[in-house]
Amino acid sequence: MRLLFGTLIALTIAAGIGLGATWFAITQGTAYGGVTIGAWTAWPRVGTPGIDPYARAMVARSGELPVGSGDGVAFYARNDDDSRPLDGRCDTALEGITPQARYFTITLYDLEGKLVANAVARQGFTSQEVIRRADGTFEIAIGPRARPGNWLPTGGIERYMLVLRLYDTPIGLATRSGREAPMPMITQKACP
Amino acid sequence: MIRLLLWILGGTLLGGIVHLATVLILPTLATQDAYSRLAPIAPVNAVAPLPAPTAEAAAIPFLDPAFAMAVCRYDLTDGPIKLTVPVSPAYTSVSFYTRSEVAYYAINDRAAGRRVIELDLMTSEQRGDLPGDEEVTAADRLIVESPTLTGLILIKALAPEAGQLPAARRALASARCQLQPQP
Numbered sequence: 546m547r548l549l550f551g552t553l554i555a556l557t558i559a560a561g562i563g564l565g566a567t568w569f570a571i572t573q574g575t576a577y578g579g580v581t582i583g584a585w586t587a588w589p590r591v592g593t594p595g596i597d598p599y600a601r602a603m604v605a606r607s608g609e610l611p612v613g614s615g616d617g618v619a620f621y622a623r624n625d626d627d628s629r630p631l632d633g634r635c636d637t638a639l640e641g642i643t644p645q646a647r648y649f650t651i652t653l654y655d656l657e658g659k660l661v662a663n664a665v666a667r668q669g670f671t672s673q674e675v676i677r678r679a680d681g682t683f684e685i686a687i688g689p690r691a692r693p694g695n696w697l698p699t700g701g702i703e704r705y706m707l708v709l710r711l712y713d714t715p716i717g718l719a720t721r722s723g724r725e726a727p728m729p730m731i732t733q734k735a736c737p
Numbered sequence: 738m739i740r741l742l743l744w745i746l747g748g749t750l751l752g753g754i755v756h757l758a759t760v761l762i763l764p765t766l767a768t769q770d771a772y773s774r775l776a777p778i779a780p781v782n783a784v785a786p787l788p789a790p791t792a793e794a795a796a797i798p799f800l801d802p803a804f805a806m807a808v809c810r811y812d813l814t815d816g817p818i819k820l821t822v823p824v825s826p827a828y829t830s831v832s833f834y835t836r837s838e839v840a841y842y843a844i845n846d847r848a849a850g851r852r853v854i855e856l857d858l859m860t861s862e863q864r865g866d867l868p869g870d871e872e873v874t875a876a877d878r879l880i881v882e883s884p885t886l887t888g889l890i891l892i893k894a895l896a897p898e899a900g901q902l903p904a905a906r907r908a909l910a911s912a913r914c915q916l917q918p919q920p
Contacts, residue, residue, distance in 0.1 A: 551741070551744040554741070554745065555745070558751075559754075561752065562748070562756065563751070563752040563758075564755065566752070567759040567760055570756075592840045592843070593840065594839055594841045596839055601838075602763040604764075606769075606770075608770055608773075608798055609797055610771045610832070610834055610838060611838070611840050612840075613842065613843025615843030615844050616830040616832050616843040647828060647847070650801055654799065660792045668802045669801075671896075671897050671898070673898055674898055674899070708799065710801055713847060
């Protein structure tokens, strides 16, 4: 009787801890080898055969195809520079320069990786579409209301994420710091 | 009491094993991974255009809307396949994925260095079976080895401005992915 009771407890704990840890790992994004620069994080190893088991599980669950390392690298931002989650109801400025690359694209997704519906059908900018200042820097206004210049609409959704993809770039596995890869700053201002 | 603590300790250790086992096995059990999602719209060993992702519908999540894309779902059982992708004006790339979405190779137009990205995809055994004299002429042939028999090839052409998307899509329309004729 005691043996049965003990086995039951042990198995329940095992199932709870094991499945719970797996669920947590693949939903919270705990892949190894992330490169974090400012608000942005990239996992260059995910685009190579050296991808770790956690990242493989996450890719299988989300159904995406990671950017291959011979193609480019993707940086993700879910928070602003002050580590506050990105809120689609706020006016947000994305400002600065990007690392060296032949082309880049900045795209706005919801947290599941779906594009966000909006009246002007704009989901992002390419490096050629962005209007720059004389010194080569640019500012993209992200928010629910229309703005002059580079306006990236959020559709007023509560949480969103930004993906900056660099194509044909020296940034990758060997990149460690923001000096090699200057990323644009993300600042949230007026929140209702 | 000690006995109960031992049971709890045992359960925790077993939990660790369960965790590692599920993480490792999950990619093989996933039914909503990219390959499964693309299988209905992508015939085997042929290039199929991917519909442009919109807010309402996307073939797979996290697609870059600035690109025209096409996919070739390959199966090397009957022999190697030959991939031909004409280069679009802006930026073109080809990425190879195994059946479980491991990106094992990717090349862009500049690395390919020609107007057309041309390469042969085969398994290591098929490469070993190549006749010796073909290896000599293989110098200007790009050969990619697939670690699995099946997988995905994602072909992308960038439209640097939204208006260039139709042109990028047209460039991809003449991409070919087919079984190599057996000698």
